[in-house]
Amino acid sequence: MNTGARNILVIGPSWVGDMVMSQVLYRYLWQTRPGVAIDVLAPAWSQPLLQRMPEVRSAIVMPVGHGELGLGRRWRLGRELRLRQYDQALLLPNSLKSALVPAIAAIPRRTGWRGEMRYGLVNDLRLLDEQALPLMVQRFVALAQAPGEPVPAQLPQPRLAVDADQAGRCRERAGIAADRPLLALCPGAEFGGAKRWPADYFGELALRYIERGWQVALFGSANDQPVTAAIRAHCGQHRDCIDLAGRTQLAEAVDLLWLATAVVSNDSGLMHIAAALARPLVVIYGATSPGFTPPLNDNAAIVASDIECAPCFQRECPLGHHRCMRYTPMERVAGELEALLAGGVSG
Secondary structure, eight states: OBOOOSEEEEEOOSSHHHHHHTHHHHHHHHHHSTTOEEEEEEOGGGHHHHTTOTTOSEEEEOSSOTTOOOHHHHHHHHHHHGGGOOSEEEEOSOOSGGGHHHHHTTOSEEEEESTTTOBTTBSEEEOOOTTTOOSHHHHHHHTTBOTTOOOOSSOOOOOOOOOHHHHHHHHHHHTOOTTSOEEEEEOOOTTOGGGOOOHHHHHHHHHHHHHTTOEEEEOOOGGGHHHHHHHHHHTTTOTTEEEOTTTSOHHHHHHHHHTOSEEEEESSHHHHHHHHTTOOEEEEESSSOTTTSOOOOTTEEEEEOOSTTOOOOOSSOTTSOOHHHHTSOHHHHHHHHHHHHTTOOOO
8 A cells, every 4th residue: 555645845957858857756645646636836937837737736946957956045935935835755866965855845645765864854764675666657656655555556647738729839839740650859958968878860750751741840959959950951941851959938839749750769758748749749869778778659769779888878979989879770760750641669
């Protein structure tokens, strides 16, 4: 049996993909604890995601930036949250700073992995067995279990809510036609260049589908614009290759990904959003592993490098050759995409 708390504060993650995957925990709590109230304390940028998770009662903005101590602001927030009388706090990050607000709020049970020297701040301290819990989502859910209680083999998948009318308005603003298929490409990766499939490979894939009459939309942040510009250049600046990098807010990106006929992505936050929208999805892994953060989507195909140095989990290739991605040919990715569109996942 789980711990039974009904009024819970979750300290949310600081990365887009991790925030999407945290919905597995919220859905699990809803399934196993009828009447549970879940509030999530998280960075301001995450609000558009949390607002699309019906399991979350309230999304509370963390008033302190990532990596900033801001002890005074944390103290004031913790004192305010005392009034909500939470039964339990679930700390998804492992940092010491993430444990401060729940302790200041005097939440009686504060549950988290051992992490950074959080003794006293976390009074329900768990020791992680990485082999028993290889997936990040398993580690999230385990915090909601009693100590030693196994995590169920089958967990709910994240599912972000979308308003169809709002998505239609986003499509019009982006210049995407409603009567033609749309391939969404997500060629960026905030973590670092080691996770990126080469831009010219994305360009070859885009051109193939443009020649078939598809539209191609390139997703990413302003930091990804050099990559998306290179993809458009590979496509001869074709009008059906639409560069959205840096042109959409997070909420708009969610809506537009929901409209996609299919998505091809690196291991990135946008990939996890596409998975949570149940889009047909091909994910390319090199420096990271699908054994830790796979797409949580039954209609997804994984293309993973098998060279001896992968996965290295480094931001940039430590050997300087980036073979894990360069040796993953466009035809292999295209084959997985064709299999998805034909109604089956081959890899």
